[in-house]
Amino acid sequence: MEQTSPKSKILTDRLLRSWIRCRRKAWLDLYGNKESRAWTAHRTLQLDHQHRSFIDLMHQKPGRGLEALIRGEHGVVGLRLKGQGPQGQLIEAHPQLLQKINGQSIWGNFAYRPVIARQGRRITREHRLSLALTGFLLESIQGEKVAYGLAVCKSNKGLEKEKVFLKEGLHQQLIESLIKLDLDLKLKEAPPITTDRKKCTLCSWRSICNAEAKANNDLSEVSGVGARRRQILQDLGIKDLNELATTNPSNLREDIARFGEQHKDIAKQLVQQARVQKTGIAEKLCQGLALPELSSVSGVLLYDIESDPDDRDDFLHGFLSIHKKSNGKWDLKNAKYHPVLVLLKHGESLSWKRLNSKLNYYPNWPVLHYGETEALSIYRMGERNGAETKELRVLKNRFIDIHDRIRKNWCLPLNSYGLKTVANWTGFHWTQSGADGARALLWWRQWKAAKGSSSLNSTKLKKIFEYNKDDCLATWKVTEWLLRQDTHATIPEKRSTHQ
Numbered sequence: 001m002e003q004t005s006p007k008s009k010i011l012t013d014r015l016l017r018s019w020i021r022c023r024r025k026a027w028l029d030l031y032g033n034k035e036s037r038a039w040t041a042h043r044t045l046q047l048d049h050q051h052r053s054f055i056d057l058m059h060q061k062p063g064r065g066l067e068a069l070i071r072g073e074h075g076v077v078g079l080r081l082k083g084q085g086p087q088g089q090l091i092e093a094h095p096q097l098l099q100k101i102n103g104q105s106i107w108g109n110f111a112y113r114p115v116i117a118r119q120g121r122r123i124t125r126e127h128r129l130s131l132a133l134t135g136f137l138l139e140s141i142q143g144e145k146v147a148y149g150l151a152v153c154k155s156n157k158g159l160e161k162e163k164v165f166l167k168e169g170l171h172q173q174l175i176e177s178l179i180k181l182d183l184d185l186k187l188k189e190a191p192p193i194t195t196d197r198k199k200c201t202l203c204s205w206r207s208i209c210n211a212e213a214k215a216n217n218d219l220s221e222v223s224g225v226g227a228r229r230r231q232i233l234q235d236l237g238i239k240d241l242n243e244l245a246t247t248n249p250s251n252l253r254e255d256i257a258r259f260g261e262q263h264k265d266i267a268k269q270l271v272q273q274a275r276v277q278k279t280g281i282a283e284k285l286c287q288g289l290a291l292p293e294l295s296s297v298s299g300v301l302l303y304d305i306e307s308d309p310d311d312r313d314d315f316l317h318g319f320l321s322i323h324k325k326s327n328g329k330w331d332l333k334n335a336k337y338h339p340v341l342v343l344l345k346h347g348e349s350l351s352w353k354r355l356n357s358k359l360n361y362y363p364n365w366p367v368l369h370y371g372e373t374e375a376l377s378i379y380r381m382g383e384r385n386g387a388e389t390k391e392l393r394v395l396k397n398r399f400i401d402i403h404d405r406i407r408k409n410w411c412l413p414l415n416s417y418g419l420k421t422v423a424n425w426t427g428f429h430w431t432q433s434g435a436d437g438a439r440a441l442l443w444w445r446q447w448k449a450a451k452g453s454s455s456l457n458s459t460k461l462k463k464i465f466e467y468n469k470d471d472c473l474a475t476w477k478v479t480e481w482l483l484r485q486d487t488h489a490t491i492p493e494k495r496s497t498h499q
């Protein structure tokens with residue numbers, strides 16, 4: 001992709017944040033075709049979290065703009081700070097919040113410090129450099145040094161506050177970053193796709209970057225190849241997915257050992273994964289059935305949790321019960337969805353009782369889930385609420401992680417083994433287009449905020465339930481695929497299969 005028309009390059013705090021996440025993202029933000037951007041719920045979630053954190057910090061409405069600063073209001077938003085960068089570039093910041101503190105500014109015996117809302121558990125480079133940029137620009141207009149900024153985070157436990165000191169070392173990092181950002185924005189073509197492709201999951205440019213990585217057979221497309229392994233493979237002269245697919249696994253095992261013994265064991269797996277992605281043909285990894293437990297049961301429960309990670313709150317536990325008919329066929333048509341909403345006001349003890357009684361209503365039925373979260377979450381809840389060891393052991397034995405069974409039994413022609421990718425490959429489609437965990441979380445927060453408005457409440461809740469039910473159905477679809485492969489009892493070591 002090439003930039004068609006040069007734009008005025010003001011180095012903004014927004015571009016800096018994008019650049020810290022991924023060099024290419026900043027370039028695309030400036031020159032990319034906006035219509036190629038996919039909406040993600042993350043920005044809205046971030047703004048919602050910011051709003052809640054600042055209300056807790058300030059307890060009163062902030063003023064807006066320069067006039068509010070001059071008047072000395074307790075909090076100020078809606079301000080655009082401007083200045084010059086290290087090489088004379090125009091720089092600009094739109095602070096999330098400036099908070100009044102004791103000091104001596106040009107306006108009187110008060111000054112301001114920058115505040116940001118921190119999402120996630122830790123202060124990141126993005127937080128630090130954002131505060132440093134705002135602090136740098138603020139100093140020049142208030143005539144008073146900004147010694148530190150504040151990062152705040154609202155959670156169920158209250159408001160966490162942490163000072164971030166704006167020392168010389170951080171200022172130097174800011175200067176270097178602005179120079180590099182400026183250089184990247186002068187490039188005619190977009191910088192390369194990030195080697196850490198996990199970042200792409202949340203990025204609004206993911207559609208075009210994923211398509212480009214696929215078209216180029218980029219090594220990062222191979223499931224199991226992260227930034228470090230990609231670099232190692234390139235150092236060994238393996239440039240793309242096709243080359244990895246045709247590499248001799250024994251040679252790779254020997255060669256890769258010089259980068260650390262731990263890589264040796266994965267060499268064969270990487271070659272196989274690349275080969276499967278190249279051919280599009282799934283390969284069985286071992287003899288035997290993937291889900292032998294399901295041959296003799298009278299039904300299964302599918303289980304999926306929706307969580308708010310900032311509040312560490314598993315707010316919805318969804319179950320889908322599916323009976324097995326007397327002819328051995330699964331009665332999906334009459335499957336029943338059971339959402340259990342876990343509200344903090346109910347207390348965890350009561351929630352545990354409700355969940356436990358739901359599970360006990362279907363004794364001996366395996367509980368199928370995708371990934372380890374569900375089993376861990378309910379097991380720990382049981383421990384915290386006085387469940388007996390024997391009871392927990394029985395419960396633990398009922399859980400079957402479908403993701404784990406897929407990974408142990410099959411190599412799939414997919415660049416990810418996440419539920420969305422695998423279930424889509426088996427032919428499943430989520431009812432609500434564009435729905436994902438982040439959007440479900442956004443609906444949840446909107447539902448909580450809109451208490452009292454019953455129509456909005458019921459709509460949001462219905463959407464969350466539908467999404468959660470679909471996650472259960474998607475898990476079932478993957479399970480069915482595994483069961484179908486199991487029924488071919490004479491599975492050879494390697495066979496061509498899809499769906």
Ligand code: SF4
Pocket residue numbers: 021022023024025028192193194197199200203204205206207209210
């Ligand atoms: S999708 Fe990935 S590579 Fe593309 S801009 Fe976003 S983070 Fe960078």
